[in-house]
Amino acid sequence: MAGSELDVLIVGAGAAGMMCAVEAGRRGRAVRVIDHARAPGEKIRISGGGRCNFTNLEGDRVERYLGRNPRFATSALKRFGPRDFITRVDRAGIAWHEKTLGQLFCDDSAKRIVRMLTDDMAEAGARLSLGVSVERLERVGDRFEAALSDGTTARAASLVLATGGKSIPKMGATGWAWDMARRFGLTVTETRPALVPLTFDPDWLARWAPLSGLSVDAVVEGGGARFREGLLFTHRGLSGPSILQISSYWREGEAITLSLAPDRDVGAEIRAAKVGNGKQMLHTALGQIVPRRLAEAVAAHEGLGGKLAEIGDRRLAALDAAINGWRVKPTGSEGYRTAEVTLGGVATDQLDQQTMMAKSVPGLFVIGEAVDVTGWLGGYNFQWAWSSGWAAGQVC
Template sequence: MDAMRMAGYGAGMEKLDVIVLGAGAAGLFAAIEAARRGRRVLVIDHAKAPGEKIRISGGGRCNFTNLGIAPDRFLSRNPRFALSALKRYTQWDFIARMDGWGISWHEKTLGQLFCDGSATQVVAALTQDLARAGGDLWLGCAVSAVEAAPEGGFMVATARGTLRCDSVVVATGGKSIPKMGATGFGYQLATQFGLPLVETRPGLVPLTFAEQELAWMTPLAGLSVEGRVRHGRTEFDEAMLFTHRGLSGPAILQISSYWREGEGIALDVSLGRDVAAHLRDARARGPKLALRTALSGLVPERLARHLETVIAPAGALGTLSNAALEQVAEVLRNWRLIPVGSEGYRTAEVTLGGVDTDALDARTMQAKGVPGLYFVGEVVDVTGWLGGYNFQWAWSSGWAAGQVV
């Protein structure tokens, strides 16, 4: 629908101050803050329920923020862009909001904060705050077009008709988990209004491997191993999970945001132990002992069996020299693998890339060349680590926009 047709359709209609596209974490938070300032706000989402990513996050407990929010835990072409919003609306501010809602929570690991109960409590609290502030919410309503209105502001074409507003906040998220309705609509709008995009790709996603690796990985499916995964100078110490497709688990999801096709990763399952010394002691106690038996004291038995076939299929410790044992130790410390891909947006928790931050005002989230147009949350080229960082970016960026729209 072109701008003139939209303007004609909307002529005489009551004009809203703010239309927020997307009823996720960032969109709801921006809407609440704007409505509390007395703005007339409408949130529109094509989904049948609000906050679906909130609802499923953290195994249904919502990992709503992290105690360790810091700029180096966010990926972006310009990592410093997120600082303004994150400093002005911090994890402590959102924790206070949770306490005000009466939602109990706990720290799990690595500063990750979860609801004691269901994540639906957070969704309910957000929608109730929106209603109390006087904002409206349209669910199950598709938006087909957004155009600049000739008289100023915007016209938004929806399944319920065309609306007029002064400001539009784009909080449509990324491409991750399309079965929940994720689309690239926000990126289309950015392009339409002349904003550049940073290449998008799946983030926080399991990695997949070629058939020759899967031949031995598949029998290990379901096995979780504590360790360290490295890519270049980036490393994470958390659990790794073998799957029928390759590798998953927190450490792998974290490194996936840094990994690119054709590159390798390195696993360290030694947990800082002196593997060679352990094996020498085992050899002294029982030279006929199988290598897998000695390794099973360091790693799960199923993994020990695989490592034995790769490292020393002959088996008995007494046949292995000190140099050979050092080689075994090196494999456990620096096990190099080359993924062939990832599971893609189907299972990715976030989308890397998005609206280029160079085109946005870091303090307000407004498009520099398009007054009244704002982008918040995952649609922007800011992606956090696993563990509550992306929700904090949603709260902080939504809050920043909500102060000014």
């Protein structure tokens, strides 16, 4: 069986793995990157509607990351932050724009980011092997030996686990990195889907199904967190940026609170409308505050209807709580199938925050989504991939 002697073997040609390969290659290291996929950077390609939300201007704010010890990410994020990656994007001639809340997207295709990384890898001398998986992996002396599906054996001083988590399995995502980490004695925290739509019981869905496709600006609270962004009613439950954000904090059995008309005193506005025109229908007046379909559904749920003059002020006041203090209890989420990332991963107390190397296994590195560091929606997880990959690439 043919074999190759390497300085660095990186398993996973995603954002973190490719960044690590570029940095290690630029240091003169002999690097090989393998991935079972047929194309590199598939999550990059599909992200942001095909335009890649490649970072966030505030992507180095460690309080916007989750995990048992989010501060673990501080070192990598501060040493290679959003502006460092933007500099590379600018150097590659990739035009970009800020959408909302510091989120940066390519003006053109996300494939430009993938091409930038593959070009940088080639220039750095890193070898990329696609459609190749690991069939056997073990430590032999002071090196790692991997039997690969292409019939070769790779031996390397450094092994980098960069295959991510389980989110979007249709793209080949698995828990392989965690299995390998456990094999080498590392601890893996509880893992679960994150940045994912929430689902509800059949009765709830039947009641609110007519709102499917409706989007509103909303404040969503739960699990000690609060987000104001768009909310989308779906045929399975609730989605949209605010729901995806809160899903990382929500746990089964807990309720979340929705404010569907933030900054509006619904009760006061409806009572004022009653004084101004008591003959106006309730759903018409409420439809001036929230979308008409939502107004009709909320009024029906509260058992209210008819002309404003026919409804007592106390009952009208309850509309504010119904719209801006609506407590709902999800039954679950859509799972890894639609989750953008995975919460949890290799425990950060097992890794050196400066280098991303396992404290107990010299030469073993874990980066990106495989680590117990998960960012908010909006470019934070890509920034963690760039930063952690960069950090490992300086020393592996």
